[in-house]
Amino acid sequence: MKLNLKDTFNKALPADPIRENYVRQVPNAAFSYVTPKTPGNPSLIHVSPQMLEAVGLTDQDAKSEEFVKIFSGAEIYPGTKPYAMCYGGHQFGNWAGQLGDGRAINLFEVNQNNRQWALQLKGAGKTPYSRGADGLAVLRSSIREYLCSEAMFHLGVPTTRALSLVLTGDEVLRDMFYNGNAELEKGAIVCRAAPSFVRFGNFQIFSWRQDLENLKKLADYTIQNFYPHLGAPEKETYIALFREVTEKTLRLMIEWERVGFVHGVMNTDNMSILGLTIDYGPYGWLENYDPNWTPNTTDAGQKRYRYGNQATIGVWNLMQLGNALYPLVEDAEPLEEILENYQTDYLPKHLGMMSGKLGLKETSNADFIAELEKLMYQTEMDLTILFRNLSEFDENDAEGFWTKLKEASYSENLEKFKPQWTQVLANYAQKLRAENSEKTERAAAMNRVNPKYVLRNYMAQLAIDAADAGDYSIVDELFNLLLKPYDEQPAAEKWYAKRPDWAKEKAGCSMLSCSS
Numbered sequence: 001m002k003l004n005l006k007d008t009f010n011k012a013l014p015a016d017p018i019r020e021n022y023v024r025q026v027p028n029a030a031f032s033y034v035t036p037k038t039p040g041n042p043s044l045i046h047v048s049p050q051m052l053e054a055v056g057l058t059d060q061d062a063k064s065e066e067f068v069k070i071f072s073g074a075e076i077y078p079g080t081k082p083y084a085m086c087y088g089g090h091q092f093g094n095w096a097g098q099l100g101d102g103r104a105i106n107l108f109e110v111n112q113n114n115r116q117w118a119l120q121l122k123g124a125g126k127t128p129y130s131r132g133a134d135g136l137a138v139l140r141s142s143i144r145e146y147l148c149s150e151a152m153f154h155l156g157v158p159t160t161r162a163l164s165l166v167l168t169g170d171e172v173l174r175d176m177f178y179n180g181n182a183e184l185e186k187g188a189i190v191c192r193a194a195p196s197f198v199r200f201g202n203f204q205i206f207s208w209r210q211d212l213e214n215l216k217k218l219a220d221y222t223i224q225n226f227y228p229h230l231g232a233p234e235k236e237t238y239i240a241l242f243r244e245v246t247e248k249t250l251r252l253m254i255e256w257e258r259v260g261f262v263h264g265v266m267n268t269d270n271m272s273i274l275g276l277t278i279d280y281g282p283y284g285w286l287e288n289y290d291p292n293w294t295p296n297t298t299d300a301g302q303k304r305y306r307y308g309n310q311a312t313i314g315v316w317n318l319m320q321l322g323n324a325l326y327p328l329v330e331d332a333e334p335l336e337e338i339l340e341n342y343q344t345d346y347l348p349k350h351l352g353m354m355s356g357k358l359g360l361k362e363t364s365n366a367d368f369i370a371e372l373e374k375l376m377y378q379t380e381m382d383l384t385i386l387f388r389n390l391s392e393f394d395e396n397d398a399e400g401f402w403t404k405l406k407e408a409s410y411s412e413n414l415e416k417f418k419p420q421w422t423q424v425l426a427n428y429a430q431k432l433r434a435e436n437s438e439k440t441e442r443a444a445a446m447n448r449v450n451p452k453y454v455l456r457n458y459m460a461q462l463a464i465d466a467a468d469a470g471d472y473s474i475v476d477e478l479f480n481l482l483l484k485p486y487d488e489q490p491a492a493e494k495w496y497a498k499r500p501d502w503a504k505e506k507a508g509c510s511m512l513s514c515s516s
Helices: 049-054 065-070 139-155 200-208 212-226 235-259 307-329 332-357 366-378 383-392 398-408 414-435 439-449 457-468 473-481 490-495
Strands: 031-033 043-047 083-085 088-091 094-098 104-112 115-122 161-174 183-194
Touching: 043 049, 043 065, 043 473, 049 161, 088 200, 094 200, 139 161, 139 183, 139 457, 139 473, 200 212, 200 307, 212 235, 212 307, 235 307, 235 332, 307 332, 332 366, 332 439, 366 414, 383 398, 383 439, 398 414, 457 473, 473 490
Parallel strands: none
Antiparallel strands: 031 083, 043 161, 083 104, 088 094, 104 115, 115 183, 161 183
């Protein structure tokens, strides 16, 4: 197994001089060297063929004992020094101080076909940043992260990726809902991949500690390796960096809205400097349309990270990044202007995205979209099914769409809203006729932005339940289904369905915790 190693982060930034692995504050350093915990009896559950190729490995490599050992942490790849990153962050709006990679260990970086990939193990043991935790991960959360990382990529949403899913052969004690009912669960490890895992929190920790030397080193590293077109580091370059990160973050928020994804834990330490979806914990997809829904039990009261608030939290988090970068700029005005542009740009981008989902060329549809979203909420419309079905809408037979509406609704009172739906569909038909769009072309365009298949929580839970019994066939089935989420896939029609009744209250299918 041969990899083209090209480490950058741990070459450009300062290391923690202490090599002992115990929980502590780590000042004046971007990372700490850590040796992964040796798993008891690791075995490979699944591997992503695309990511294998992306990092320069083959199917034969994936079948080797060496692969399982390296990507379970049982062995260290020759010439590498695994490490955990130091960062801080705001958690649920409150500054939490030093956080860091509590259960992620970076193995190394590779460069393949002129693309840089950092590879890290999630669940490979304690680090100096683990606080009171064990640094391990369980099978259920690992399956969710593995499947969702790759699913999001194929949906066209910027995301970290996943290379492999390994069973450790060890048991891990977990209290799934933090309610005093801890149980032993199967341990597992996901190998995550991204050009970089640098987060807003990496900048925040240096700024908070007034470590301006290392703050500058981190900003310069980020520009040189991921934004080289911005030029040599100086005040204007740091402003330009903030502008690009802001634009990427806004794009990410719009993409989440488009597919109905709710992250669940938009803390600043879970925000990527590259505008990627990062850290798949208690995430979920909107089923019955509800802008106030969050999948996170920890956020059940505050609902800070609910679906309809994600774009607002995006700019709040960017404000914290701006505060962290301020010492390099020493001028608030350009940073504030960038944040104002985010807020000004959001609504047109949201309306443009929604218009695209509706197959409308004209994007000034604010009143119509507001009325549609209100009605979707009132009648508990399944976001994915409704918009996919809308590609079959006939503007000359709006009444004929009623059956498709019933297919998408969870409501027992849909008939009560038939007059409102009749009016909304009539308005929609009028807009389509005014644009004189050709139905076949319109349907094809809509089906390119409205997925047929997403990783609903009940689907992931079925895979988890089977895997817990040693059957990984559903993991494989869902993985392959989600490679082509916009395709019809007639053989997989069973997955194009509303959430079943049994899943509404089942653990892992509705609300999840940060342990999920």
